[in-house]
Amino acid sequence: MHLYLNNSYYFITCRTKDQKNYFSSNKMKSLLLDKFYIIKGKYNLNEFIFAILNNHYHFYTFIKNGADLPKIMQLINGKISKELNLNLDYRLWDVYYDRIVGNDKTPDKVIGYIIANPYKHRLVKSLEALKDYKYCSFNEVAEKLGYEAAIEMISNVENLNWE
Numbered sequence: 001m002h003l004y005l006n007n008s009y010y011f012i013t014c015r016t017k018d019q020k021n022y023f024s025s026n027k028m029k030s031l032l033l034d035k036f037y038i039i040k041g042k043y044n045l046n047e048f049i050f051a052i053l054n055n056h057y058h059f060y061t062f063i064k065n066g067a068d069l070p071k072i073m074q075l076i077n078g079k080i081s082k083e084l085n086l087n088l089d090y091r092l093w094d095v096y097y098d099r100i101v102g103n104d105k106t107p108d109k110v111i112g113y114i115i116a117n118p119y120k121h122r123l124v125k126s127l128e129a130l131k132d133y134k135y136c137s138f139n140e141v142a143e144k145l146g147y148e149a150a151i152e153m154i155s156n157v158e159n160l161n162w163e
Contacts, residue, residue: 002098004066011110014077014096015056022092024054029135032057035076042075043068051117051136058114060101069098112153115141119154127151 016022023029029052036059040048043063050059063069073096081092101107115138118124123133130138131147142150 002069003100004069005100006066007062007064008066009060009062009101009107010069011058011060011099011101011114012073012096013056013058014073015094017091017094019055019094021054023052023057026135032076032080033135035079039072039075043072049111049114049137049141051114053117053121053123053135058117060107060110060114108153109157111141112155112157115150116154116157127154 023032032052036048036050036052039045045061045063048059048061051057063072077093077096101110115130115136116127118133118136118138119127119130124130130136131142138150141153145153
């Protein structure tokens with residue numbers, strides 16, 4: 001069950017059905033990235049931190065009207081499914097998970113977790129290589145807070161099990 005609250009920060013995770021690696025190519029990741037830019041503009045999402053991985057994505061954003069969240073998810077997942085037209089016998093996407101993020105130290109941990117995900121899933125070989133991975137918001141966070149602060153934010157995330 002989803003809770004749609006106004007004026008809230010949301011942490012969203014959405015996996016592909018059966019965790020299939022439909023987004024392992026840059027071409028496929030770019031399709032999803034394009035949808036992120038569309039919803040960012042359409043819903044005026046000023047802060048939109050994301051990571052696109054081979055079989056899932058995460059994003060963190062502030063949503064003024066909570067009722068917009070299912071519309072946002074439909075725009076992302078529905079459009080991708082339609083464009084890919086994979087002729088699957090089942091859905092491309094599994095259910096999405098949303099979490100409302102409080103104003104304590106949790107936002108930094110959520111953002112650190114999201115921007116570290118390409119490293120966690122071995123899509124980049126080092127934390128430094130995150131700056132070259134265009135399918136996450138590492139550079140945006142590093143530009144806003146500074147490179148060292150972004151790396152520290154990642155380092156402060158617990159339970160990533162990177163090894």
